[in-house]
Amino acid sequence: MEVTKDGCPIVFHDNFIYTEQDGKISGKRVTDLPLDEFLSYGPQKDQDKAFEGVDALVGFNVELKFDDDLDYQEEELAGVYFLTVGGTQIHADARRNSLEEAVRLCRAGGLQGIVSEARAVFRHPSAVARVKESDLSLLTYGQLNNVPEAVYMQHLMGVDGVIVDLVQEIAEAVSEFAAVVAPEPSPEEGQAGRLGPDRAAPAKKTPNFSQREISFLLRLIPELVQ
Template identity: 50%
Template sequence: MAQPKAAAARAAAVPMPGADIAAELDGLAATAPPARPPMVVIGHRGMGMNALASPDARLRGDVRENTLRSFNAAAGHPGVAYVEFDVQVTKDGCPVIFHDNFIYTEHEGEISGRRVTELRLDEFLSYGPQRKGHHGTAAGKKPLLRKLKDGRIVRWDVRREDALCTLSEALESVDRRVGFNVELKFDDGLAYADEELAAALRAVLDVVSAERAGGDRPIVFSSFHPDAARLLREMQGEYPVYFLTNGGTQTYADERRNSLEEAVRLCAAAGLQGVVSEVRAVLRHPEAVAMIKMEAKLALMTYGQLNNVPEVVYVQHLMGVDGVIVDLVREIADAVSAFTAVQESSAGSVDEDGVNKGDQAAALQAATAAAARTPSFSPREMSFLLRLIPELVQ
């Protein structure tokens, strides 16, 4: 098939591997900490978002996103360390878990939508499937619809349903083995005074503090809103706060949101502990990993569709990225567990003769099985992939 001119020009611009490839790969490895902990896998909205318009059935959603069922399904995989979800605060001050700014339903053929933060708790919980004994059923079940990026409003159907939930319910009912990555949601189209942000943040912190009494679940906060992240760090010091950024893959009026460099500056100024970047920004600028982790001493995680590709996750592991937020939770958790097993088996203890101790046959069998599930590249192939990916994500 003939390439479009732009695509052909881009392909022609991809640098081909040279003679110094092995040395270049060694240099990349040298920029990351020598003894990295295992990469953290974080389930996006639980078992993955419901991308209703995706041609990939796996991404459209098997279970409703941002529900107790989705969170516990992700927690059931031993390779998943955290679940990520979105928190907004209702009109009457209750933190609820929902991604979109507006929630839609249909009655007698008429579609209506309301802003989540303008609903009372009982109104919010009346949308979608109802849980037995749920305190939000007074208005009856309202079918859930979703507005897509192209403006279409479609039925929000998934195979395994569950009711909408509150932050308090998640803290109480989700397996405590998994940590929470709590994204604090604010509408990009609205301007917020610090007092408005602080009120919402205080409502969230009050619930977390009350539910965590006697508990030990790891919790990390994050937000795309620079001032929300700054204020949350000022309001408390117990929980890490990360800044979410597109890293320049989209442009915003607030310059603090437009590059990885600006994200690092914000973290330094506000005392934040990490950056969560759209994965394409990191792949376009791999040198930023050393800037973020080694120079600024920040944690680095990524999100985005490319995180559903095991090879891309493996490249990030080699680069030193700390964690990935993913939709294909089982597939990516299995892949990360596999290449972590290979890494650990290759670093096993040896005796004075250089021979691995323990059950060598069992260890070799496990490592071989893990390696079969792990992306495997020669130094030449890996160097080419590292050069190619930034071109592909432009």
């Protein structure tokens, strides 16, 4: 989500929109265009048009774009997450360059949490605790989230949620990692279970990685922290 020069919210991912005329490709910054000109470049939509016809019960994950050439005022925004690359790339706006800066911005602006590039979480795992201590939620995105082992590791680290492309495949694979098999109850435990709800239930086993999965993670993590 971005805003045109005349203050109209639009649904567009990039900072620039590119057109071709007489064989030449030129780009214009979206925030420099009034709405009418922006809509003239093709099947673009403003915010209202994009939401028309969508069931009112459908939720939206709206990404508000930051333009490095513009200054933004921090305001109180409840229910909003701050998206950051967490230092995996460097931007002119320092608030986008680390998880620490993301925490500071969220606390100052009253945001609900952070959506970070997954690699940043692996490079700085201690940041997860700082996010939690600040009473913020932490989600991640990125290509690594299409790797089940990486998603499950984030679950163990305390990440609240992940944005993935292969939703069903990742959900099934992570469920297999997290599945625990309770031991068969002994006759005494079975009898205790019938005696009342105040008796302790059998403890679950700690989830374990297979040797193949451990080997994969040992190869994966050093690449992430470079």
